[in-house]
Amino acid sequence: MPPQTTVLEYLRESLGCTGTKEGCAECDCGACTVVQGELEGDRIRWRPINACIRLLPTIDGKAVVTVEGLKAADGTLHPVQQALVECHASQCGFCTPGFAMSLFALYKTTCHADRASVDDALSGNLCRCTGYRPIIAAAARMYALAPATGWRAPGVDDPAPQSDEERALARSLAGLRRNSTLELEAAGQRYFAPTSMAALARLCIEHPDAQIVAGATDVALWVTKQHRDLGTIIYTGAVSELRQAATTTHELVIGAAVALSDAFAFILRHYPTLAELWSRFGSLPIRNSGTLGGNVANGSPIGDSMPVLLALGATLDLRRGDVRRTLALEEFYLGYRRTARQTGEFLEAVRIPLPVERDVIRAYKISKRFDQDISAVCVCFRLTLDGRDRVQSVRIGCGGVAEIPKRAHQCEQALLGQRWDEAAVNSGAAALEREFAPISDMRASAVYRTAVLANLLRRFHVETTRPGVATRVVEYAAR
Numbered sequence: 001m002p003p004q005t006t007v008l009e010y011l012r013e014s015l016g017c018t019g020t021k022e023g024c025a026e027c028d029c030g031a032c033t034v035v036q037g038e039l040e041g042d043r044i045r046w047r048p049i050n051a052c053i054r055l056l057p058t059i060d061g062k063a064v065v066t067v068e069g070l071k072a073a074d075g076t077l078h079p080v081q082q083a084l085v086e087c088h089a090s091q092c093g094f095c096t097p098g099f100a101m102s103l104f105a106l107y108k109t110t111c112h113a114d115r116a117s118v119d120d121a122l123s124g125n126l127c128r129c130t131g132y133r134p135i136i137a138a139a140a141r142m143y144a145l146a147p148a149t150g151w152r153a154p155g156v157d158d159p160a161p162q163s164d165e166e167r168a169l170a171r172s173l174a175g176l177r178r179n180s181t182l183e184l185e186a187a188g189q190r191y192f193a194p195t196s197m198a199a200l201a202r203l204c205i206e207h208p209d210a211q212i213v214a215g216a217t218d219v220a221l222w223v224t225k226q227h228r229d230l231g232t233i234i235y236t237g238a239v240s241e242l243r244q245a246a247t248t249t250h251e252l253v254i255g256a257a258v259a260l261s262d263a264f265a266f267i268l269r270h271y272p273t274l275a276e277l278w279s280r281f282g283s284l285p286i287r288n289s290g291t292l293g294g295n296v297a298n299g300s301p302i303g304d305s306m307p308v309l310l311a312l313g314a315t316l317d318l319r320r321g322d323v324r325r326t327l328a329l330e331e332f333y334l335g336y337r338r339t340a341r342q343t344g345e346f347l348e349a350v351r352i353p354l355p356v357e358r359d360v361i362r363a364y365k366i367s368k369r370f371d372q373d374i375s376a377v378c379v380c381f382r383l384t385l386d387g388r389d390r391v392q393s394v395r396i397g398c399g400g401v402a403e404i405p406k407r408a409h410q411c412e413q414a415l416l417g418q419r420w421d422e423a424a425v426n427s428g429a430a431a432l433e434r435e436f437a438p439i440s441d442m443r444a445s446a447v448y449r450t451a452v453l454a455n456l457l458r459r460f461h462v463e464t465t466r467p468g469v470a471t472r473v474v475e476y477a478a479r
Contacts, residue, residue: 003184003191004223004230007059008032008051011066019067019097020051023126025224027053027217027286028372030125033098035105036288037063039173044166047261047288048105050124053220054289055213057184057191058235061176063169067097070104079145080104080138087141089134095127099135102285107142123371124283178238193235197242197348201321203234205344210234212346214257215289217282218298242293242348252352256293260305263292270355274308277363277380281305283372293347296329299337299404304378306333306405308363310397311380314352320345333404358384358392360464364456368443375400376444377452381460383420391415391424396457401436401449410435411457425461429454 001010008025011017011034023031027050034051036059037044044063070078077085080103090096099122106113106121113121118139127135162170181203182193192207194200204212210232213219222228236242242257245266252270254263264278264287281287281304295305296316306329314329320342329350332340341347355361363380367373378399386392394415396408411431418424438449 001056002187003055003057003189003233004220005056006052006220006224007034007049007054007056007064010056011051011064017066017068021094021097022052023094023098025052026221027124027283028126029095030098030102030122030283030285031095033101033125033285035065035101035108037065037169037173039170039177042170042174043162044170044173046105046108048102048121048124048285049289050217050285052224053217055216055220055223055233055235057182057193057233058213058216058237060182060193060238061173061178063173065101065104067100070100078104079142080107082145083138083142084135087134087138089130089138091130092128095125095130099125099127103139103142106139112143113139120279120284124285182238189230190232191235192233193238195238195240197239197319200234200236200239200242200346201319204346205321207232207234208343212236212297214291214294215259217286217290217294218300236293236346237291247354250354252354254292254350254352256297256347256349257291258293259288260290260292260295261287267352271312271361273361274363274380277304277308277365277378280365280367280371280373286372292350296332296350297339297341297347299333299339301336301402301404302375302378302400303405304365304375304399307378307397307399308380309350309352310405310407311361311363311382311395312352312397313382313395314350316350317348318342318345319348324348326351330407333406336403356384358386360385362460362463364459366444366452366456374443377401377449377456379453379456381457383460383464385420388419390419391417398436398453400443401438401453406436408432408435420461420465422461425458429457432457 008020008022011020020034021031023029032050032052033048036047036049070081080100084090084100102121102125118136178195180195181199184191192203194203211230212234214236236257242255245254245258268275292305295303309329316327316329316332318325318327327340334340360383365375366377367375380397382395384393394412396411398408399405411428414428414431415424432454433450438446440446
């Protein structure tokens with residue numbers, strides 16, 4: 001079987017598990033949602049993922065639960081399934097398995113979910129006929145139903161109780177752990193999943209034209225939509241060093257293969273004002289598969305993490321063989337989808353400076369849909385004021401307004417040293433309007449992008465000088 005076979009294709013065509021559906025084949029509808037179980041320590045961590053864009057070999061050593069596996073051995077429905085039935089939360093039924101799996105993941109990881117948590121859990125699932133009210137009602141109802149044998153919801157006293165079935169599964173997964181590189185070859189395609197940094201470095205030099213993937217949330221679309229042959233694939237997700245995140249005395253160090261959901265949670269501990277942007281980055285299943293390093297290395301001008309990382313002053317650790325170098329993120333992007341990554345080189349880690357006193361940080365995403373949509377404009381402002389209310393330092397990262405993610409240097413210069421007042425903001429807004437020459441496309445016109453970018457600077461000023469207005473803006477956006 002070719003290494004670029006998707007999990008969805010394997011489930012339906014090889015295993016006959018047709019409960020998992022193909023709706024869009026681009027992680028937009030959620031009909032293909034399954035739940036992945038991965039061993040962390042001696043316990044299993046459950047996460048929803050999109051089967052349509054997950055390459056089959058990347059789930060080596062992991063468990064996958066589909067809708068067929070929810071009911072008990074005696075046929076008793078799982079509380080998630082029973083809640084969907086009782087709340088009349090299905091009509092045509094095509095999307096229902098995906099909703100059931102997203103709810104199952106929520107059920108497995110929380111003992112109670114408020115409306116915001118339910119909305120986030122279902123952000124990657126679309127329904128065209130039932131409407132969402134009964135599905136949301138089912139999310140509340142499932143906790144009131146008796147746990148099904150084998151799949152228990154977390155309790156108040158024990159945040160993650162395990163059944164005998166889960167403990168047995170954990171032992172099985174422990175026995176599947178690899179200590180050396182997984183190598184596959186079929187249909188003229190090759191796949192490597194090294195387990196050490198040294199092995200990864202060696203493979204990248206031996207196969208300089210290989211496609212390096214982590215979550216493959218973008219690369220998989222080349223397969224499902226363009227039917228491209230990826231050739232040789234090198235998977236970074238089995239290298240444990242790349243899946244670590246740490247805090248030093250002055251910065252955050254996030255390995256290139258850390259999942260977006262984990263990376264964002266880690267960043268939020270220090271930068272809580274980024275919460276809304278991170279919650280609107282794709283859907284939860286996308287954030288569970290995609291990685292921060294992959295989003296950075298991809299080089300897309302509309303990736304939402306890059307404007308933030310530019311504003312925060314992020315740097316990159318790059319490695320080729322035994323040679324390492326550090327590069328400022330703004331120096332990494334050379335042109336549309338072109339980066340400074342050398343042949344045989346790979347991204348090891350993203351480094352983000354810790355916040356300093358008097359830092360003010362806000363990020364804004366403008367898109368047609370609030371959830372799970374590609375940005376028309378994304379911008380992040382990092383501002384530090386001195387004791388006289390003057391701009392001591394400022395960094396502005398922008399996405400969607402140029403062929404690469406870029407800092408707004410002219411605007412920064414216009415603001416630097418000025419009082420943080422309306423006059424300075426108007427001067428900075430004028431600089432922003434001159435600085436970029438965005439394109440017009442299906443997401444927004446060039447004129448709109450230019451105007452919005454300048455107005456977001458004005459919004460940032462209002463929110464940082466009139467907190468009451470900021471609260472009302474956030475509340476309005478939530479509605």
